[in-house]
Amino acid sequence: MLAVFKHYPFSVNLLLLSSLFLTMGRAITLPYMVIYLSSNFTLGVSDIGLVVGSAMLVGSLLSVYGGYLTDKMSSYRLILSFTGFFTLGFIGMCVTAHLWMFFLFLVAFNFAYSVIDIVVKAAFGKLLPEAERGKVFSVRYSLINIGYAVGPFIGAGFAHMDMKLPFLISAALGLGTFLTYMIWGDRTLSPTDRASLPISFASVGRTLLKDHRLVCFTVGGALSAVAFGQFTGYISQYLVTTSTPEFTYQVISAVVAVNATVVICLQYLVGKRITNEHLNRWLTAGFSLFLLGVVGFALSTSVWHWALAVGIFTVGEVIVFPAEYMFIDRIAPEHLRGMYYGAQNLSSLGGALGPILCGFALASQPPQFMFYMLAAFIVAGGCFYLMGASFSNRHDYGSID
Template sequence: MKTWKDIHPISWTIIIGTIFGRMATSMSIPFLAIYLTAVQGASASYAGLVIAASSSVGIIASFYGGFISDKFGRKNMMLVSIFGWMLVFAGFAAASHLWVFFVVNALNGLCKSLFEPASKALLSDMTEEKTRLLVFNLRYAAINIGVVFGPVLGLYFGSSQSTTPFLVPAVIYGMYGVILAIQFKKHPPATLKQSRNMNVREAFMVTQKDRLFTVALIGITLSIFGYSQFSSTFPQYMAQDPFIEDGTKLYGFMLTLNAIVVLATQFPIVYLGKRFSPLCSLMLGNIMISASMMILTMSHGVSSLVIIVVAFTVGEVLLFCMMDLFVDQIAKPGLKGTYFGAIGFSQFGNVIGPWAGGLCIDIFGAGHPSSIFSVLSGITLLGLPFLAFAYRRMKAGITEQQPGLGKPL
């Protein structure tokens, strides 16, 4: 198929590398909190602080990572961050003091925030417009394939009892970096067309004054707020609800079903979704995630849980498969890294969401899912009018005529 042949060799390297990179990360990081509390004797709150360090640093650094990749090139940023990742996981393996884990996981978030915007922008740079949706979704599929196998390997290698398994990700990222460096030498990226005189403040003002982008960013942030509940509030509720028997195992079933549904539905959904604006998919994704939580307020039987996971997963696919395409469409080529970095501010939803979900459980109690998930669903649904406003603005072809914005749509 010609479309697949059009994908650049470096893009294939990033896609395949994403499988192994996410597999390596998910075999180690998800078990870190368990290791810190069970082996290192850390309190649950300190373990949570360590885990939050990665996301917190990532939110702050993501914009700068994207901007720097625009200014100094994708290749340099990607190689520095990926070899930095290798050292980070070696640091996890060598760590013996609690404060070291905090520092190393903060550096983990820094490496991710530098690598992700640069790699997405490079995929866009090296791919024809007609093929970009396919490439972005191959990358998303690669993430999910890695996450399917990573936790199983983490259990096998005992990542919750020892930090020695963290050496495996260190080796994988080292190999990934070497292969990527070879590919860059063999296929040098084209020189970027960008304004290298623009400083970081000016670049930030460009995205801030882009009303279409900032309004959509608010809607996406609230959608991610809802998405975060699946990995934070859902497991706590399942484990604590007195009316659910063996909730922890049921949640494990929900995780497996989530991964299966993602892989089964991703490309059919994208095939249908590409006929419409990415913002239509983002709006529908917001509705599906909100609806999945509303279903939980009415019933929590096994059949209902299956429906909840399917609805949630379809919303997840609609949200994450189209987000990159939306950013790609509205960003000026010379500032694509900056825009992909700026969308990282949406991860505030991932920081606030778990806290809000836990607060709802504390206030209402795990035995009152109707109260807990009505509140969380309602907050998530607040993102819909922002996405709808951005859609109307995009459909009308309204853009601010200022440096850094893409052509009118």
């Protein structure tokens, strides 16, 4: 995969590396957020979940406005500004002694990360021809997964010395990214057509709601994210309910390892073959693998069964993520590309709801009912994607079957 960097301009490579280091900064701290909140603010598990989950939800909702800013302002200024917010968010969480301020800094960090994600994806649409975008989305997703795989190990090493150190290391990565992009970032990236963008955020929102494809993709993404957004969370919930802590630990360790290995090894190899032709078929294949994976979860009785099921599930992930980015890239008008990606980010709301819905299902129904529920969400999400692909509107770019 590293050889692919030679084929992209320096500005694209800088955006890819920025995604890697900011994701690593996020992954260094987030796994230890529960311990930090518990020890510093004496919160219970349910209160911690409310604080972290609410901050992520608010950050995701605010990111839609970040998409609007992406279409109105220079990408260079936005990346610098929100990388600054990213850095200050970690510094603030580290030094504050007040829970309400910690929550605001946590929201600021989540908001900043989401907006940078939108700006980077929109910038690829400006810097690369359409045929190259699927490949670069796959490269970026591989780098993000590398960041999530490496970050917790770095965080663990520093957390043993002092629980504040992971926050400071994350802030340092943010500051390093800020300084690097300030010196070498592409200052020429600007909105394609300022004159054609509606003046107010509300008017842009009304425009987006009229695009039935975008609405269907957003709803479909939110529904399916219930199943794949936080799958390690609901697997843990199921195993804690149905087995021993020792077996739960063995399975989760295997699941995390298999997921990271499959994504890192296959993401670019598969993603570069996903083109604008037959995107609908690629998504159908990806959702089918999600469904097979969930069925495998329901039938698994050993660590090897769980590893095989998560391997199948992860291949679906490898297909769906770059394919859905390309769907949005294809239907988005140039002057609204940021808002379209911002709307797509709302699918993360489904990921936040997944563990909550699974918890209710496990508390009120037989354990395996949870997997039937998740399968239903996958099917419903896939149907909304197919509905979106069938709509014809003023952004019709041709056949996507």
